[in-house]
Amino acid sequence: MAELSQTSSLMGFVHRRRRGAELFLLVLALAVGVGAYAAVGLGVEGEIPADIIGYGGWLAALIVAAHVVVRLTAPYADPVLLPVVAALNGLGLAVIHRLDLAYEAADQTAGFAQKQLTWMTLGVALFVATLVFLRDHRALQRITYTLGLTAIVLLLLPMVPGLGTSINGARIWIRLGAFSFQPGEVAKVLLVIAFAGYLVLHRDALALAGRRLLFVDLPRGRDLGPILAMWLVSLGILVFQHDLGSSLLFFGLFLIMLYVSTERPGWLVVGGLLFVGGAWAAYFLVPNVTNRVNFWLHPMEYYDKSPGSFQIVEAMFGMGWGGLIGRGFGDGSPDRVPFANSDFIVSSIGEELGLTGVIAVILMYGIMVERALRAALVCRDGFGKLIATGLAGVLALQVFVVIGGVTRLIPLTGLTTPFLSYGGSSLVANWVIIALLLRISDQARRPAPSLAPEDEQPDSETTQVVKL
Numbered sequence: 064m065a066e067l068s069q070t071s072s073l074m075g076f077v078h079r080r081r082r083g084a085e086l087f088l089l090v091l092a093l094a095v096g097v098g099a100y101a102a103v104g105l106g107v108e109g110e111i112p113a114d115i116i117g118y119g120g121w122l123a124a125l126i127v128a129a130h131v132v133v134r135l136t137a138p139y140a141d142p143v144l145l146p147v148v149a150a151l152n153g154l155g156l157a158v159i160h161r162l163d164l165a166y167e168a169a170d171q172t173a174g175f176a177q178k179q180l181t182w183m184t185l186g187v188a189l190f191v192a193t194l195v196f197l198r199d200h201r202a203l204q205r206i207t208y209t210l211g212l213t214a215i216v217l218l219l220l221p222m223v224p225g226l227g228t229s230i231n232g233a234r235i236w237i238r239l240g241a242f243s244f245q246p247g248e249v250a251k252v253l254l255v256i257a258f259a260g261y262l263v264l265h266r267d268a269l270a271l272a273g274r275r276l277l278f279v280d281l282p283r284g285r286d287l288g289p290i291l292a293m294w295l296v297s298l299g300i301l302v303f304q305h306d307l308g309s310s311l312l313f314f315g316l317f318l319i320m321l322y323v324s325t326e327r328p329g330w331l332v333v334g335g336l337l338f339v340g341g342a343w344a345a346y347f348l349v350p351n352v353t354n355r356v357n358f359w360l361h362p363m364e365y366y367d368k369s370p371g372s373f374q375i376v377e378a379m380f381g382m383g384w385g386g387l388i389g390r391g392f393g394d395g396s397p398d399r400v401p402f403a404n405s406d407f408i409v410s411s412i413g414e415e416l417g418l419t420g421v422i423a424v425i426l427m428y429g430i431m432v433e434r435a436l437r438a439a440l441v442c443r444d445g446f447g448k449l450i451a452t453g454l455a456g457v458l459a460l461q462v463f464v465v466i467g468g469v470t471r472l473i474p475l476t477g478l479t480t481p482f483l484s485y486g487g488s489s490l491v492a493n494w495v496i497i498a499l500l501l502r503i504s505d506q507a508r509r510p511a512p513s514l515a516p517e518d519e520q521p522d523s524e525t526t527q528v529v530k531l
Contacts, residue, residue, distance in 0.1 A: 085142035103393070137194055148497050200506060214250040218250050221235050258316070259320065308477040319452070
C-alpha cells in the first residue's frame with residue numbers, strides 16, 4: 064500500500080481537499096458583493112450605505128455557513144463552485160439595490176433587494192439541508208419515477224383553476240394568499256434526476272442504431288417514444304402556459320442528456336428536426352411566439368405598439384450607451400427597461416458596468432458550467448455523471464437563452480439569469496443545484512478507501528490515490 068501511495072505521488076495523482084483555497088476565493092467573492100453594494104451607494108447617493116455593516120455581515124454569515132457545511136459534509140468537493148455562486152449572487156443583490164433606489168426616486172414599488180436577500184437565506188438553508196441529509200447522490204436513483212411524477216404534477220399546478228395565476232402573459236405561477244411560487248423551477252431539478260435514472264436503465268436500448276443516413280446512424284423507430292413524449296410536453300408548456308423559456312429548457316435538457324448517455328449523433332438529428340418543426344408551427348399558431356419573433360427581427364417597427372418591443376429596444380440603447388466600461392453605478396438609467404431587475408438584469412449590468420462587466424459575468428457562468436462538467440467527467444457512476452451533466456446543461460441553457468435574448472442574438476424567452484435576477488423560485492432552486500453538484504463532486508474526488516494509506520488520518524489535508 065505504501066508503494067502504491069508513493070507511486071501515485073510521483074505520478075502527480077494527488078487529491079487535495081482545497082477547502083483553504085475555497086475560503087480564499089470566498090473572501091474575494093464577498094469583496095465583489097459588498098464592494099458593489101458600497102459602489103451603488105457612492106454612485107447614487109454620494110455616500111456609503113448606512114446599512115452596509117448589517118448587509119455585509121449577513122451576506123458574510125450566509126457564505127461562511129455554506130463553507131463550513133461544505134468543509135464538514137463534502138470535504139473533497141470542488142473548491143471553485145461556491146465562490147463563483149457567491150460572487151454572482153452578491154453582484155445581483157447590488158444591482159437589484161441600485162434599481163430599488165431608482166424605483167424609489169420615481170415613486171414606484173421597490174424593496175426587491177431585501178426580498179432577494181431573504182430568498183438567498185432560504186436558498187442557503189436548503190443548500191445546507193441538501194448536503195447534510197443527502198450523503199450519497201446514488202440514493203436518489205431509487206426514487207427516479209417518484210421524482211418524475213412529482214415534476215409533472217408541479218408543471219401542471221399552474222393550470223389548476225384558483226391556484227395558478229398568469230404574470231406577464233405566462234401561466235407558470237401558483238399563488239397562495241400573498242405568497243407566489245414558480246413550481247417549474249423545482250420541476251427542472253427533479254426532471255434532471257428522473258431523466259438520469261431513466262437513461263441509466265435504458266441507454267443500451269436507446270443506443271442501438273437504426274437506419275443510416277449520410278454517415279449518421281439514426282435511432283430505431285421503436286425507441287422514439289421518450290423523445291416524442293418530451294417534445295409533446297414541451298409543446299404543451301408552450302401552448303397552454305405560454306412559457307417559451309421553460310419549453311426550450313426542458314426539451315433541450317432531455318436532448319443533451321440523451322446524447323451524452325447514448326453517444327449517438329442521430330438523436331441530435333431527430334431532436335433538431337423536432338425542434339425546428341415545433342418552432343415553425345408555434346410561430347404560426349401561438350401568438351406569444353409570433354410576437355417574440357417579430358420583436359426580435361423588427362424591434363424598431365414594434366417599438367410603440369402594444370404588445371411591443373419597447374423593452375428590448377430600451378435595453379439595446381442602454382447597453383450601447385454603456386459602451387466598453389459602462390457609465391458607472393448611478394450614472395445610467397437602467398430603470399427605463401421594464402423588469403430590469405429580473406428578465407433584463409444583464410442589460411442593467413451592461414449599461415452601468417459596460418461590456419467588460421457583461422463579459423466578466425459570462426466568464427463566471429462559463430467557469431460554473433466547466434466545473435459541473437468536470438464533476439461529471441470524474442464521477443465514478445453513470446447516474447451521477449448524467450445528473451451533473453444535466454445540471455450543467457440547465458445552467459448553460461438558461462444563461463444562453465437569457466443573455467442571447469437580451470442582446471438580441473435570439474428571440475426573448477422569459478427565463479431568469481441564475482443567481483443574478485430577482486426571483487425567489489429560481490434562486491432557491493439554483494442553490495439546490497449547486498449543492499447537488501458539490502455532493503457529486505465530493506463523491507467523485509474522494510479517494511477510494513481501499514487505496515488510501517493505512518496511516519492516514521481522516522482529517523488529513525492531502526490524500527493520495529492511484530487513478531486507474
